[in-house]
Amino acid sequence: MTIDHTKVPSTQSNFTVLVSLTDPALKTIANGGHVANANGFDIGFYADSGGTTKFKWEVEKYNGTTGNLIAWVKIPSVSSTTDTLFYLFYGDPSITTNQSDPLNTWDSNFKAVYHLGNGTTLTATDSTGGNNGTLFNSPTATAGKINGAAHFVHSSSQAIGLANPGDFPIATAWTMETWVKPSTDGNVALLWGGTSNNGPHMVLPGNNTWRVGFWGGADVNGTGVDTSAFHHIAGTFDGSSLRLYKDGSLIAGPVAASPATSSNPGAVIGSAFGAFYFNGDVDELRISSTNRSTDWIAAQYSNQNSPGTFITIGSESCPSGTPTPTATPTPTAPQFAADNFNRADGGLGSNWAKPPASEQTLVIVNNEVTPDSDGAHCYAYWIGNTFSQDQYSQARISDVGPWNGVITRAQSTVDRFYMAFVFGPNDYRIFLRKDGLYYTLSLGSTETWVAGDIIRLEAVGLNPVQLTLFRNGNPVLTYTDTTENLVGGSPGIGIWSPSGENRAIDDWEGGNVGMQGIHLAQTQAPSVQGNLVATALGVSQVKLSWTASTDGVGVKKYEVQRRDPGSPSFVHVGTTRETSYTDSGLAAGGNYSYRVLVRDAKGRAKRYSGVASVITASPTIGPRTPR
Ligand SMILES: [Ca+2]
């Protein structure tokens, strides 16, 4: 992200900027973007492209459906001579807690910062803590200059009282600033310190004038009241003189002032303690215990008035997210690693690491591996050796039920791997984990698994990747991955245990395929029926592709039909002349079947394809995924 130095009149330190943007990449992965956490917790601001030095920030709004982000970020130094660069990070699925620090986003001179809600609900929370406001007579939420604002109706005596304002200065330096759109030219926008002893205030005295000053004392006045649009109004007192700013420019002052020194612990937005109730909208109101400079106010105004020109966003780069495919290495001497976990209870040790998808930790208990907490997706992969990507992973399942098994091609920085698990005596599955979602690749039901059986997953080749699940050395389920083609990585293990069941595995082994002389299964694609292939694209879409019909001549069209989960019949969903079709609006984790009706150039039905079934992706693997 780049701050335009031409909008900064002089270099500012510890300057809090507004970042406000809507970007497709800031949608969550489930919505087609690149943000991993549903709350946007993986969105962060850093000084360097390596993400080493973290800034302080406050997120005012994040919407993972639209990719809309409104955040305030404290920048240590914003230069007036060269553009200031900083970095927006997102997409790390290992970040699942809030990384922001709202209180320290604002320098210590800020005594109150009010964003005033989201336009639907009015809140008067002080982002610096301590001076939260109370709504009197129900002022309402309205659209503001930045996100939401407060709307006051004079005749309803609406105001916001500010508690505990003992730290709002009176006779020493201060700054008051806010975006204001009055409905009528009159009344009080802000007052603290009381009407009896020179309380600082911002008022519209009623003659096309903005006034900032001391109640009963000196004031500074400038013209130009607009009842149709928000304007930025700021007043400062430096200990001896008052100044008035509108839209980032000094419009009046300095005017000498000598206020009384006593203070009255009262403050209110939109009234003068029961009189002169405001009429109109107030947004982003702040009070500081210093006289902000002309340049500071000008830069704040430029930023808040047009955040998209003050800060521009560059292109997305992905330093470690997308590995470059490499040719399958020439097989070297076969090698493998093994672990029987016969050692003290506790962690798996230094040969094992957790991939990003692991929600909890696999541990050793009684010389076996089990999750340290039930009801969580738990994984570990072997880092004690490096293997070919033509690799296998196998383990003994200590008990049968949802679920225990093995993974292959798992990596430290990429949330993707292949999985094979036993879910029940007659239920075993090949899955794909990808970027926060689980994809069912293949299901098996003919084998009967018992405790002590060995489950093994082999991943061989690239484009396609041939996946084979073995039970006790015999291939029993396969899948041909022509879409995802996960590259490299390491073999490992995985368990999701229902509460209290302590699912476990033992006697793991993994390494290069060929080590034990097990024959590869014949290439076979369970989801391919006839010439129709169905592939899940995320939680709500399925891509279908088929080979062109060769019977007859002339232009053909293809009618795509779908059978919904639980439905006995196919319904028409679309027509195309292409040999592919993407069906949208599907439910996560749903089992859908498709067929394609081929018509000739005259529209006569020629034949149906076979039926291909596919299960859309899901954020979790439940023990009872729809079949
Ligand atoms: Ca606001």
Ligand SMILES: [Ca+2]
């Ligand atoms: Ca053991």
